[in-house]
Amino acid sequence: MGDIPYSAIHENRSTLPGNLISAHYKKPFGYRVKRSRGTRDYYLTLTLSGHGRFHNGGESCICSKGDVTVITPGTPHYYATAEPAVWEFYWCHFVPREPWLPLLQLPEEIKGIKQVHVEDGRMLGRIRHAFSSLVEYNAEDDAFSERLAYIALEEVLLLLARCSSFAARQLDPRIESAIRLLTERYREPLTVPGIAAQVNLSPSRFAHLFKEQTGEAVMEMLIKLRLKHAKRLLDLTRLSVAEVAAETGFQNAFYFTRQFTAFCGCPPSLYRKQKL
Structure with a gap:
């Protein structure tokens, strides 16, 4: 530097x-x-x-x-x-x-x-x-x-x-299972302890291993998956913002709007208008 x-x-x-x-x-x-x-x-x-x-x-x-x-x-x-x-x-x-x-x-x-x-x-x-x-x-x-x-x-x-032998190493099977669970069940009220139990790890060990192997925290990845699907619904459907929030696993429309704005740089309603 x-x-x-x-x-x-x-x-x-x-x-x-x-x-x-x-x-x-x-x-x-x-x-x-x-x-x-x-x-x-x-x-x-x-x-x-x-x-x-x-x-x-x-x-x-x-x-x-x-x-x-x-x-x-x-x-x-x-x-x-x-x-x-x-x-x-x-x-x-x-x-x-x-x-x-x-x-x-x-x-x-x-x-x-x-x-x-x-x-x-x-x-x-x-x-x-x-x-x-x-x-x-x-x-x-x-x-x-x-x-x-x-x-x-x-x-x-x-x-x-x-070309990288290190990169060729596979994810821990338990982390692969957790990612698959997040991808398939993102609409559900998932928690770190609940997912950890599914893959037979303690919550602290699971959270540490997940972050180490993916570079992201468990809930951070879950929120990104939900927001990715929310963007698709805003693009392709006429569901209201509250309905999109509920459909993608957010229990609170205000929290959804806050997360979406932080992730995409604008509120979901404005995002939809810009896509029209």
């Missing part, structure tokens, strides 16, 4: 979770971004040349050509072009789909920030091509572009998992 104090760096706006955004950057020394409260999505980069520096508020690490770096949700972070290089990289903000979670079990370079170095030149070329397709599709605006962008992102993650 050089001699610039982390606390003195200008704060950047957080991203809106649920929106897939990506780009290809070439940034000289002096470029920097700081989000002291982290984000509610994942931030993925592939360094093509030069060097970048990542900082979590206490520790830092450097990325070079072939390094893939992932900042996990909620991690306070700062990243910048390392002196005196021009840092060229692809980047993407995304909320992972449930089947992608095992692909994101990457080695943690510093707390909350994961990193994998891709040694094989052929594999790096394939990841670079997939990332390029992701950025290209993400910039288009037609009926197929969003789906194609997600397919390209999944290819990036699959290729990364293929």
Whole structure:
């Protein structure tokens, strides 16, 4: 991070979770971004040349050509072009789909920030091509572009998992069962102790293992699943906000509105109007 104090760096706006955004950057020394409260999505980069520096508020690490770096949700972070290089990289903000979670079990370079170095030149070329397709599709605006962008992102993650023995490690079967339970029964009044009992773990052990393996707290993932389905209902049905809340497992419409606003950046009623 050089001699610039982390606390003195200008704060950047957080991203809106649920929106897939990506780009290809070439940034000289002096470029920097700081989000002291982290984000509610994942931030993925592939360094093509030069060097970048990542900082979590206490520790830092450097990325070079072939390094893939992932900042996990909620991690306070700062990243910048390392002196005196021009840092060229692809980047993407995304909320992972449930089947992608095992692909994101990457080695943690510093707390909350994961990193994998891709040694094989052929594999790096394939990841670079997939990332390029992701950025290209993400910039288009037609009926197929969003789906194609997600397919390209999944290819990036699959290729990364293929070349990383650590990433190839599967989730603990009990955590897989818990994720499946959350996905299938998100409408129900689920609790951490209740889910822990279903997978034969104590609540404290279950909560710790779930966070360790997925990067998210149990209830945080449950709320995201509910909000994801709520967005779909707002897009595709004429149900009232209160009805959408009840249909997606929220017992209180006011609480639903508060969570939806924090997650999507606007109240559900305004979100629906913007989609019309």
